[in-house]
Amino acid sequence: MSRHLSVDVAIIGGGLVGSSTALALRGMGFSVALLDKGFCGAQASGVNYGGVRRQGRPVEQLPLSQRAHAVWPRLKALIGIDGEFVRSGHLKLARDEADMASLETYAETTAEHELDLELIGHNGLRERFGWIGDGVVGASFCPGDGHANPRLVSTGFAAAARRAGVEVLENTAVEDVTRDGDSFALEAAGNLSLRARFVINSAGAWAGPFAESFGEPVPLSRIYPSMVVTEPMEPVMSVNIGMTGRGIYARQVERGNVVVGGERALPLGDVDFSRPRGEGALSIMNRAAALFPGLRHAQAIRFWSGTEGAMPDENPVIGPSQTTPGLFHAFGFTGAGFQIAPGVGEVLAELIRDGETQTPIAAFSIGRFGNPASARTDQGSNAGQNQEPPHIGEPRP
Ligand SMILES: Cc1cc2nc3c(=O)[nH]c(=O)nc-3n(C[C@H](O)[C@H](O)[C@H](O)COP(=O)(O)OP(=O)(O)OC[C@H]3O[C@@H](n4cnc5c(N)ncnc54)[C@H](O)[C@@H]3O)c2cc1C
Structure with a gap:
């Protein structure tokens, strides 16, 4: 049986980035669907070391990291648990x-x-x-x-988003995304089709093919x-x-x-x-x-x-697509996305609501990888493969 949903924002990937974004958007009054191919928080966001650390980050990450720093002590009020x-x-x-x-x-x-x-x-x-x-x-x-317990925090954000009214769809892999007129059409597992005005690509290590399908290949490993x-x-x-x-x-x-x-x-x-x-x-x-x-x-x-998901310059991709209005990316956190993710969620929600954010994110633009190809509005697929991992830095949480 097929199912159809229509929302303001569809989020691909229910890691901490997607879940915190969903919660922030819902708080602003948007209708949101959060889709994960497995269970929210079951990938990097739920199995990481748990370091909640600003020290050692590249300097360009610090304003965003400081923003996230202000969220961590408020977890109990925000998601109902302190996440240890x-x-x-x-x-x-x-x-x-x-x-x-x-x-x-x-x-x-x-x-x-x-x-x-x-x-x-x-x-x-x-x-x-x-x-x-x-x-x-x-x-x-x-x-x-x-530091904090990643198993609690990541699932805690997804649960709070669900309680706030986000449509949380687990075991629902997004299989196809296309720009169609002034909105997006998504096809997902279980014969689910969605329409959304905005799409957020927060699919972690699996985000590359989504970006590529909109003419924005990235060196994600x-x-x-x-x-x-x-x-x-x-x-x-x-x-x-x-x-x-x-x-x-x-x-x-x-x-x-x-x-x-x-x-x-x-x-x-x-x-x-x-x-x-x-x-x-x-x-x-x-x-x-x-x-x-x-x-x-x-x-x-x-x-x-x-x-x-890791980038060669060890900085994530965060911000609007350079080819496709309404599409936003947030992936490639290179071993350091746990601390920063609650700040990323707030920033993405602001970008969608206001079209801008006061937090500097220019260094994370997807445009830094060269000129994007023109947008593909007729089709999109996540069938590509990520590149072989280059050697990226040293372990550093
Ligand atoms: C072992 C380990 C230790 C780490 N330690 C730290 C640390 O101490 N401090 C720190 O700051 N960072 C740390 N990190 C990094 C941090 O965990 C990540 O940067 C962060 O969790 C990334 O969050 P995310 O939401 O982008 O990705 P993820 O948590 O990977 O979420 C992406 C989600 O997208 C879903 N998805 C993928 N494809 C699809 C699809 N087609 N349709 C629907 N859903 C899809 C996946 O199922 C997944 O749940 C560590 C990472 C690991 C692996």
């Missing part, structure tokens, strides 16, 4: 003088963005964070950053960060830990488990899926134990990975 968000602070460690110099440069370059970064030398680190072992010469501390979690432990660390270069990142949750990342998994034959490497998990835990003596005898109880 803790403003623990984020401590970025330097292994040598070169690392320390790069932390100093970052603090100078970003001074106007009010991250309140504090550079800490070796002795200060010993005094304040005595649980960190040898091999670290200093650090940069961002007191307002923290896939990366597969991998995570390890330990058994619950006595308090080992009090802040969210990051590191430059080939390091690790780690946080301890209230129940005592320590979540650690810093390796990449390998894609399977079907590149939608990946498998963490056993030796990768071992390497993560060895590095963690070397840095934090309290983890030397920790038992790893689980490891996993997720599929993330």
